[in-house]
Amino acid sequence: MIQVTIDGKEYEVPENITVLQAARLAGVTIPTLCDHPELTPYGGCRLCLVEVEGARTLQPSCTLPVSPNMKIKTDNERIKEVRKFVLSLIFSERNHFCPYCQVSGGDCELQNSAYAQGMTHWPLSPNYTNFPVDASHKYIVLDNNRCILCRRCTRACSELVGNHTLGIEERGSNSMLTADFGVPLGESSCVSCGMCVTLCPTGALIDRWSAYKGHEDQAVKTKSVCTACSVGCGIEVLVRDNNVIRVDGDFEHPLNRGVVCEFGKFSPMVEDRERITSPMIRKDGKLVPVSWDEALKAAVDGLLANKASLGALVSSRLPVESLSAAKDLFTEVNAKFITTLEEGAATAALSAYAEENHNAFESKLEKLKAADFVLVFGDEILDDHQVAGFFIKRNLSRGTRMVVITHHDSKLKDRADVILASKAKSADVMAALAKGFENQQKIEEIAKAISASSESLAAAVKLLSAANWPVVVLGSDVSADLVREADHLMKKVNGSLISLKGGANSLAAAQLHLDGPITETAAVFAALGDERPSQRVVQKLEKAQFLVACASYASPVSARANVVFPVKNWAETEGHYLNLDGRLQSAQACVSAREGVLDTLEVIQALAKQFGVKLTGSWKKELTKRQAMVALEI
Amino acid sequence: MAKPKIASDWMCGCAGCHMSLLDMDERLALVAELADLRSTPITDLKEPDEGGVDVGVLEGGINNTANEEVAHKFRKRCKILVALGDCAVFGGVPAMRNFFDLQDSLRRAYVEAESVDESGHIPDDPELAQMTKVRAIQDVVKVDYFVPGCPPSADVIFYVLSELAQGRKPELKDDLIQWH
Numbered sequence: 065m066i067q068v069t070i071d072g073k074e075y076e077v078p079e080n081i082t083v084l085q086a087a088r089l090a091g092v093t094i095p096t097l098c099d100h101p102e103l104t105p106y107g108g109c110r111l112c113l114v115e116v117e118g119a120r121t122l123q124p125s126c127t128l129p130v131s132p133n134m135k136i137k138t139d140n141e142r143i144k145e146v147r148k149f150v151l152s153l154i155f156s157e158r159n160h161f162c163p164y165c166q167v168s169g170g171d172c173e174l175q176n177s178a179y180a181q182g183m184t185h186w187p188l189s190p191n192y193t194n195f196p197v198d199a200s201h202k203y204i205v206l207d208n209n210r211c212i213l214c215r216r217c218t219r220a221c222s223e224l225v226g227n228h229t230l231g232i233e234e235r236g237s238n239s240m241l242t243a244d245f246g247v248p249l250g251e252s253s254c255v256s257c258g259m260c261v262t263l264c265p266t267g268a269l270i271d272r273w274s275a276y277k278g279h280e281d282q283a284v285k286t287k288s289v290c291t292a293c294s295v296g297c298g299i300e301v302l303v304r305d306n307n308v309i310r311v312d313g314d315f316e317h318p319l320n321r322g323v324v325c326e327f328g329k330f331s332p333m334v335e336d337r338e339r340i341t342s343p344m345i346r347k348d349g350k351l352v353p354v355s356w357d358e359a360l361k362a363a364v365d366g367l368l369a370n371k372a373s374l375g376a377l378v379s380s381r382l383p384v385e386s387l388s389a390a391k392d393l394f395t396e397v398n399a400k401f402i403t404t405l406e407e408g409a410a411t412a413a414l415s416a417y418a419e420e421n422h423n424a425f426e427s428k429l430e431k432l433k434a435a436d437f438v439l440v441f442g443d444e445i446l447d448d449h450q451v452a453g454f455f456i457k458r459n460l461s462r463g464t465r466m467v468v469i470t471h472h473d474s475k476l477k478d479r480a481d482v483i484l485a486s487k488a489k490s491a492d493v494m495a496a497l498a499k500g501f502e503n504q505q506k507i508e509e510i511a512k513a514i515s516a517s518s519e520s521l522a523a524a525v526k527l528l529s530a531a532n533w534p535v536v537v538l539g540s541d542v543s544a545d546l547v548r549e550a551d552h553l554m555k556k557v558n559g560s561l562i563s564l565k566g567g568a569n570s571l572a573a574a575q576l577h578l579d580g581p582i583t584e585t586a587a588v589f590a591a592l593g594d595e596r597p598s599q600r601v602v603q604k605l606e607k608a609q610f611l612v613a614c615a616s617y618a619s620p621v622s623a624r625a626n627v628v629f630p631v632k633n634w635a636e637t638e639g640h641y642l643n644l645d646g647r648l649q650s651a652q653a654c655v656s657a658r659e660g661v662l663d664t665l666e667v668i669q670a671l672a673k674q675f676g677v678k679l680t681g682s683w684k685k686e687l688t689k690r691q692a693m694v695a696l697e698i
Numbered sequence: 699m700a701k702p703k704i705a706s707d708w709m710c711g712c713a714g715c716h717m718s719l720l721d722m723d724e725r726l727a728l729v730a731e732l733a734d735l736r737s738t739p740i741t742d743l744k745e746p747d748e749g750g751v752d753v754g755v756l757e758g759g760i761n762n763t764a765n766e767e768v769a770h771k772f773r774k775r776c777k778i779l780v781a782l783g784d785c786a787v788f789g790g791v792p793a794m795r796n797f798f799d800l801q802d803s804l805r806r807a808y809v810e811a812e813s814v815d816e817s818g819h820i821p822d823d824p825e826l827a828q829m830t831k832v833r834a835i836q837d838v839v840k841v842d843y844f845v846p847g848c849p850p851s852a853d854v855i856f857y858v859l860s861e862l863a864q865g866r867k868p869e870l871k872d873d874l875i876q877w878h
Contacts, residue, residue, distance in 0.1 A: 162878040163848040185844035192796040
């Protein structure tokens with residue numbers, strides 16, 4: 065700790081922080097534009113200039129490290145004048161006319177800064193230079209005319225997401241935000257995570273699905289959990305008049321610290337499926353709306369008529385409460401299967417291995433954030449667990465090495481240090497790595513056995529040997545052999561293993577033993593929630609003579625169901641989720657469902673009542689009964 | 699002491715700031731008590747007294763030679779000149795035109811617009827004022843007080859006018875600053 069004086073008061077602050085960070089710790093506000101707590105300091109806007117005793121000129125507080133006994137002034141006439149001048153220069157550069165800008169009226173940090181400095185006008189008139197507008201992207205509109213070149217977007221794109229799509233072309237006042245090597249944003253390598261939009265302080269990057277739907281101060285913000293995959297990112301949902309107007313990452317959430325992906329941020333905004341709003345039963349081959357009582361009776365009658373051959377399907381996007389209730393009910397009525405829509409594909413082998421060895425062998429995502437070597441099996445991580453993928457990609461430019469094991473052409477090939485392509489079984493490739501690590505003279509022989517190139521295997525082994533914090537990431541299609549070999553390898557190199565588990569609550573489903581296969585039964589109860597049933601599930605349900613669907617949206621499953629119950633979607637549901645590294649999180653209802661749409665849990669409870677089954681509701685205890693692959697934080 | 703004289707006019711704007719001024723409602727009577735309202739676009743007198751007035755209020759930016767004349771006349775005849783609204787202060791919505799070629803803008807408005815039939819043509823009467831780039835008033839004459847807003851709220855206008863009418867200097871800060 066060192067002593068500094070800020071505005072005449074003494075404070076003790078840690079070493080190795082900036083003056084701006086010290087001021088924030090001391091509760092002193094310094095205006096900023098280009099700074100963002102999650103990004104490396106850049107020192108571009110000069111709004112945060114402060115007076116430091118002994119320094120000839122004002123100093124940018126965001127890049128200046130504190131030093132012992134530093135005397136800092138953050139607010140006096142000289143500083144005020146300079147801040148106004150800095151803003152005047154920014155306003156004079158481009159089109160910053162407020163009346164026709166989306167963010168004007170509270171959401172613009174540039175406008176707010178000017179208000180805070182008491183600016184009633186622009187001392188310098190704008191020079192009216194035209195810059196291009198790029199509206200080619202499906203979610204994002206880029207208007208260079210509103211850009212203040214703070215580079216928060218480019219830093220977010222590279223430092224938080226590791227995508228390096230956004231950059232700056234040209235120099236000085238001609239500098240311009242550009243995607244890749246000057247292609248339209250919509251045709252670029254952008255992965256649509258929207259972090260650039262979230263961090264843009266002005267109207268230069270706007271989200272076309274949220275634009276003009278309301279300002280932040282008109283919205284109610286609810287912190288919740290994303291249900292798109294098993295990472296379980298913290299999100300902040302902005303709601304106005306019971307409509308979701310925007311989803312942002314929660315910057316206070318320790319797991320993702322504000323970072324989200326397309327599925328969390330934009331997919332909910334472009335939901336185009338037909339909402340189911342009334343209970344329906346099939347009459348003369350057609351689904352017709354009926355009352356809840358009539359639908360419940362039809363469901364119970366149909367299920368009872370087939371009680372010798374029942375099955376239950378639940379979506380892993382549903383809260384633990386619903387999963388546990390479904391398990392209680394359908395265990396009691398002797399269902400042939402109770403499982404999730406993905407049938408435990410990503411978790412079954414891991415659970416079995418954990419039970420066999422009586423230990424939680426997996427590590428936490430924090431290890432992935434800090435890894436200096438990542439061995440990736442299955443590049444699905446880029447598609448369905450994007451934020452975990454960002455944790456890897458953003459470290460690559462800081463020296464983290466990546467080896468990808470693949471059977472096919474990998475999407476990571478441009479980013480990986482080594483692609484270990486082999487037609488052999490993944491477990492054998494993993495075992496070959498371990499063998500190679502122990503016996504580096506015999507690489508050629510080992511490579512030959514898995515018909516991989518000995519150069520790649522040697523390179524992979526070399527990187528692995530040099531690593532201090534190696535992590536192996538298992539994507540989907542995980543076999544028992546692969547888990548064993550991966551665990552052995554990581555134990556050998558003192559590394560960590562992390563697996564992706566599929567749906568938001570796949571780990572909870574695994575803990576409740578809802579991870580078996582769907583078998584052929586006469587009747588099926590399918591609680592889909594807002595999940596899109598896969599083609600595979602639709603096919604497997606084709607044989608069922610009696611089908612009950614609890615669904616938020618119309619799908620091929622609801623279309624052929626005998627009874628359909630309208631249920632709440634992600635934004636309307638509250639409940640608990642167990643993410644891939646065992647963190648129990650609670651999702652909040654952000655909007656209220658329309659009348660007549662119930663929670664899946666309420667439907668299960670109503671059915672249980674009809675069946676005369678008592679639900680325990682002790683899901684927390686149930687979650688810990690089975691040995692988990694990762695330490696649970698419940 | 700005689701009541702201070704106030705005059706106003708509008709230039710390249712939409713008259714919205716004057717509408718907002720009328721939104722002062724019963725406070726208009728208060729302003730009328732405090733000050734002597736002289737020429738305005740909504741009263742009979744059409745220009746400030748030759749002998750001068752205390753406060754001149756201009757709405758709108760400057761987009762042609764006629765506006766320039768009004769601005770110069772106001773500057774000459776008013777002790778204090780107030781720029782009222784975003785167009786007067788910054789150039790405002792009309793300044794969007796500056797990002798395009800003037801002739802292109804005129805052709806778009808008078809010839810190509812969806813509501814124009816084949817008789818549409820760019821007005822060319824020699825008596826018409828010459829169009830220029832749209833400018834904030836401060837780019838043509840010195841302005842003493844800036845009252846941004848699109849439009850400034852009736853509360854802001856009342857605050858500024860009542861302060862000036864009572865010989866004080868209005869200071870816009872915190873909630874009184876709104877640029878749009």
